[in-house]
Amino acid sequence: MDETQRALFLDVIGRKLAELDQDDMLGKDSQAVVSLDQQAVGRLSRQDALLSQSMAKATQASRDAMRVSLKRALQRLDDGEFGYCDDCGDEIAQKRLELDPTASRCISCASG
Incomplete structure (x- = not known):
């Protein structure tokens, strides 16, 4: 692999890691502890909040x-x-790696 390809994949992987970091920040509030105060929130609303929290986790x-x-x-x-x-x-x-830089197996081996 030459330096141009190496730089390309460093960029692709770096962008994907940055996207994950950004998504982490957006999803942080969804994972917060759900309040037990049933006076403020009804039972079904609380169950919905727990389900949303579970999906966020x-x-x-x-x-x-x-x-x-x-x-x-x-x-x-x-x-x-x-x-x-x-x-x-x-x-x-290379196209496979550009789409999915985590691929560690060729198409033949991955498909069995």
């Missing part, structure tokens, strides 16, 4: 997993392993 867990995958891709980039299939060692198509 699941979304956060998904973002956290993506962040780990992106950091792993950065490590592979630093180690010179980025762009090569973990299973067979063949090159992964």
